[in-house]
Amino acid sequence: xxxxxxxxxxxxxxxxxxxxxxxxxxxxxxxxxxxxxxxxxxxxxxxxxxxxxxxxxxxxxxxxxxxxxxxxxxxxxxxxxxxxxxxxxxxxxxxxxxxxxxxxxxxxxxxx
Amino acid sequence: xxxxxxxxxxxxxxxxxxxxxxxxxxxxxxxxxxxxxxxxxxxxxxxxxxxxxxxxxxxxxxxxxxxxxxxxxxxxxxxxxxxxxxxxxxxxxxxxxxxxxxxxxxxxxx
Numbered sequence: 220x221x222x223x224x225x226x227x228x229x230x231x232x233x234x235x236x237x238x239x240x241x242x243x244x245x246x247x248x249x250x251x252x253x254x255x256x257x258x259x260x261x262x263x264x265x266x267x268x269x270x271x272x273x274x275x276x277x278x279x280x281x282x283x284x285x286x287x288x289x290x291x292x293x294x295x296x297x298x299x300x301x302x303x304x305x306x307x308x309x310x311x312x313x314x315x316x317x318x319x320x321x322x323x324x325x326x327x328x329x330x331x
Numbered sequence: 332x333x334x335x336x337x338x339x340x341x342x343x344x345x346x347x348x349x350x351x352x353x354x355x356x357x358x359x360x361x362x363x364x365x366x367x368x369x370x371x372x373x374x375x376x377x378x379x380x381x382x383x384x385x386x387x388x389x390x391x392x393x394x395x396x397x398x399x400x401x402x403x404x405x406x407x408x409x410x411x412x413x414x415x416x417x418x419x420x421x422x423x424x425x426x427x428x429x430x431x432x433x434x435x436x437x438x439x440x441x
Binding site: 223250252254256261262263264267269274275277308310312319320321322323324325 | 369372373374375376377380418427428429430431432433
């Protein structure tokens with residue numbers, strides 16, 4: 220069964236550093252998303268991406284965040300200057316249409 | 332501003348059917364009911380969705396009441412691997428995001 224692949228599975232970074240979280244969506248999918256889940260809290264939508272541009276973003280997705288699809292296979296989330304409160308699981312997802320997402324297994328980001 | 336209400340937790344015996352309720356009394360005519368689950372902090376997994384007719388797939392059945400104000404997800408023969416948090420989400424199909432609530436923590440016991 221096709222999978223959404225996320226790397227790394229765990230990233231530790233110092234506060235103020237930039238991090239890039241990487242995702243390889245399913246190859247024929249057209250819609251791409253990032254979500255995050257702070258430990259013990261709900262899964263929260265960050266951003267959706269379609270046709271090489273952001274289609275929707277949440278209030279969480281401020282100027283510190285950016286997304287990119289640098290080539291035909293990768294989809295990245297960059298956090299420019301990490302804060303302690305950015306510590307969370309970050310999930311990438313993709314879908315062939317605007318429903319029936321497939322999520323990756325997540326990257327655990329720990330900011331120290 | 333949760334659109335759905337689910338019980339926080341429920342237990343189920345292995346091999347028995349698990350019936351997970353969800354209230355969505357303010358659902359609009361163009362909103363679908365989606366179910367996802369999350370097993371132990373893995374990424375959420377799509378289960379099923381429907382508009383007004385009952386739906387069935389290899390994982391589960393979705394029963395939506397005639398007035399669409401509530402629904403039930405049925406896992407026909409629960410296994411230990413079905414232990415997870417189950418999320419009921421209402422969404423229009425051209426809305427890109429999924430809005431997750433707290434869900435129902437389902438524990439399947441041997």
